[in-house]
Amino acid sequence: MLNYQAPLKDMHFILNEVFETEKVWHENTTLSDTLDYATAADILEECARFASNELFPLNRSGDETGLKFQQGAVGTPAGFKEAYELWAKNGWSGFTGDPTYGGMGMPKTLAMFVEEMLFAANTSFALYPELTGGAIHLISTHAGETLKADYLPKLHAGTWSATMCLTESHCGSDLGLLTTSAVPQQDGTYKISGEKIFISGGEHDLSENIIHLVLARLPDAPEDVKGISLFLVPKFLINKDQECGEKNRVECIGVEHKMGIRAASTCVMRFEEAEGYLIGKPHQGLAVMFSMMNYERLSIAMQGLGLGDISYQTALLYAKERIQGKDLHSHSGKTRTTIIHHGDVRRMLMTMKSFNEGGRAFACYAASWFDKACYAKTSDAKRSALNRLSLLTPVVKAFITDIGFETCVLGQQVLGGHGYICEWGQEQYVRDARIAQIYEGTNGIQSLDLLMRRICADNGEEYKRFTAEISTFLSECQDEILQPLVHKLQSALTDMDTVTQHFIALPEKKRLMVINASACEYLHLFGYVAYAYMWLKMAAVARSVLTRNTTDDHSFYEAKLKTACFYHMRLLPRIKGLMESLLAEEDAVADFSEEMFMAGITA
């Protein structure tokens, strides 16, 4: 049928031609010795092979088999353990980890594309290492030397894996309500007790040990979010030789039955006086956890993107083979043609293509701010990069996953009835993509973060720096062929500024409800503009290559140019509707009573 083909050519185009990420990497003195572009290309190619040969073949069978839950143990589907061991053996688990503890120290810009390939080939599998990656980042950044030395080497080796334990049955988005407790012991450890739900990778048979990062309250904790601390709680306590010892008092007491990602375990975890170790300062746990959350939000975007891409590849293959309908160009009017020749199918495929490649560029752009922050030589430079990253992170997470879901739904539609049956896999991608809009902070929460905290609370300062960057780019974009796109983006920027100013200028009292009821649409407006910026950057590179005639692969660059036009002319206009909706003075949403919501249901 189809094997997954990693979009290496496009990744190289983005990394190398659009963003020249090698320059960013070499701001890190270690990487300037170890990571030249050829090495990066080898790494991506190796990962592509692993994704196509080891992971993709397990994707559908994993979905069909699902997990086996028995007496607290979770069995992953056939082949998962072998694939995971190969993954670990080849050193991928510590890809971005600190070399002091055996990590490879690779940049996030490269890691994002590794993640994209995993998610595209097998989203359920990808989630296990994905969480370990986030935990590695958290421990490296916030844990003390002992915990680092005890846990990072095995996490880097992939012998152990990790989770984050936030949600409880009564609190998901609102972590201030959590009740899991942590009682300090004489020996400096803590006894953790409570129940956590929706824990990805909470239990499984892939790794020797599972390291839980758990939010809990100390006895003297202040109320609400100000009283949350973070603890490292291993499934097995470790011996002095840093091997697994005694079982800790943490149990998986159930797994969820889900719409998708059915080979990824989503567990209910019970901690009963489990031994744990404080990471960071008491009561500062939420901020620490957010360094993992924000890291993973970038990664989860790649779930939306990867699934959009495998759905595109499948739809394209089908559209090239499926004969149906008449050829518009045939003289007799009787000749049949493959459906890729039909306008509606082309529209769907081009929409998918422009979303995928726009999202890939945007993800790389955002990740480059992550790398810049890591490698910054001054605190000012670091702060600048982090500010930009904070502005972009909710958009990357929510927009790429929303658009990824839309892309998968389109990819399913291209196949007609064959998209709805399990055989071709398109319906699984839709099911697997759906969760990315919900977990790691729902896309509603991301939108509030963007509009309320990153923009309004900042009085639009970082927003202005971002849009100033776009304006500068526009003013420097002189290529005549690109002027229609330049004007489209210029006008879109003006629209976005109007809407942004409208929200910033709202009186504080009104702001809360209005922003809450508008944030999702605003994030979409922002996302469409960001993708338009990416597409114009890509188009500018393509024009430059084609003009200088420095390529043998004309169709790649021509495709970039045409897809940019398609995006700007056919998809970017969606912001017109969003703008009118966002500027509407509409009070019903605030006034509507519960009785009114119920009206019409009961007779």
Next chain:
Amino acid sequence: MLNYQAPLKDMHFILNEVFETEKVWHENTTLSDTLDYATAADILEECARFASNELFPLNRSGDETGLKFQQGAVGTPAGFKEAYELWAKNGWSGFTGDPTYGGMGMPKTLAMFVEEMLFAANTSFALYPELTGGAIHLISTHAGETLKADYLPKLHAGTWSATMCLTESHCGSDLGLLTTSAVPQQDGTYKISGEKIFISGGEHDLSENIIHLVLARLPDAPEDVKGISLFLVPKFLINKDQECGEKNRVECIGVEHKMGIRAASTCVMRFEEAEGYLIGKPHQGLAVMFSMMNYERLSIAMQGLGLGDISYQTALLYAKERIQGKDLHSHSGKTRTTIIHHGDVRRMLMTMKSFNEGGRAFACYAASWFDKACYAKTSDAKRSALNRLSLLTPVVKAFITDIGFETCVLGQQVLGGHGYICEWGQEQYVRDARIAQIYEGTNGIQSLDLLMRRICADNGEEYKRFTAEISTFLSECQDEILQPLVHKLQSALTDMDTVTQHFIALPEKKRLMVINASACEYLHLFGYVAYAYMWLKMAAVARSVLTRNTTDDHSFYEAKLKTACFYHMRLLPRIKGLMESLLAEEDAVADFSEEMFMAGITA
């Protein structure tokens, strides 16, 4: 957790207050004796009880169990057979059927709401009687007296059920390619041979006999769609006493594994010289089948609507109970509140509510043209009504199902992580709703039908009559409070006219590709305007009731008014984006080569 509550109050509002359908019914002299509004209300209430008590409790278990396929037999999940027998026993199967053959002769305006309740409570179950209803319509309209007398009574009684057999593995949307053959026999019957796929209800254990309506080619058939004839092929041949006799040579050789509607059988059917009977004239089968298709397209819209409604009810219940996040109005800033108080949740719920109630009104409006056509006393009146119905049918089918899917996705989002796990049922509604956008003619096919055939080929004549009706309504809508909505709709009409004229005016050569690549967005534009018309009609009734103070249930009418405002201010603006996209002179979609579609995938 929740039981389905049929939205009877809203149904009555639409039937009785907005459209005064009783007047339409009484254009039929038989109905004027038998169907007063009180009787209709009793019927709906009875159906609501059946849906809530018998069907909804089987919905999740049916999805989980799925079907049992063994040696050509298909076993439906536990409880389905009993529910079906009760359904049949209570006379629902012949609800719209011809009274001469034991049907109840009820109007489509009422049948649509019966269908909505079935689809909402249990979409998989609903599909079995739904297809029988379409077949009854086809046989009544096109079959000869003998076939009617032989088959209608048992179909009306529900003892037998029916299917339509169109698709073959190499032809779905393009029926001109079909190869199933029909060979005439001495005795006037035909031997049907061929394989059909995606046959809903092709085999199951609910009814004694299954009557297949099969498209096939006669030996002398002209090529393509001009050579397709329609045959009635029963699973069991019937005796002279019209009971099941010898098994016919038709077999179910497989069932599909699907994303959703897992308790509805989707079968591969093999006909091997099966005995069949011609319906209609030779080679005229497609036109005959379309009378069933168009009838069912209205019904399938109710799948989107019903699922949107059950998803809304579930989301609303959850939002009213789930405590999460801070109360904006609390002084301490610490009090928690139910999530229905959060703007983003309210936005999602109001979007769902406005889509559901707008769709319900639009479905009733379209069905009233079906009834008007049936009851018309002159051929002119009949033609007028059929023209309007033809214009609206693709919009009803595609827009209501697209919007129904969006509604279910929103309803899932309201529940956060709980929307993704199976427990609350929201994920099933998303899976079940998805197929409605694909079968009964994909929504892409509906869009082409609308823009190419119903509008451009008609030079916009019926379109103009439809929009003239809206304009007349607008000019008569004097209520001051409603003027902002009147202006919004007026402006939307102008936008739609601009876009419509743009397509009609295209040179024929260009038209084909451009329309093909634009039709889906155009259908959405049309749909949003149609819903806006519905919402203004509903708001006008609500205003009138509130002004005259003739109700005890203020909140129902206040909710109508506010939801109308919400729809016009927050959702109707989507047409601005659609318009700009539709008017864009964008050629990339036509020029893009296969190589370009592949660009970036291979390294």
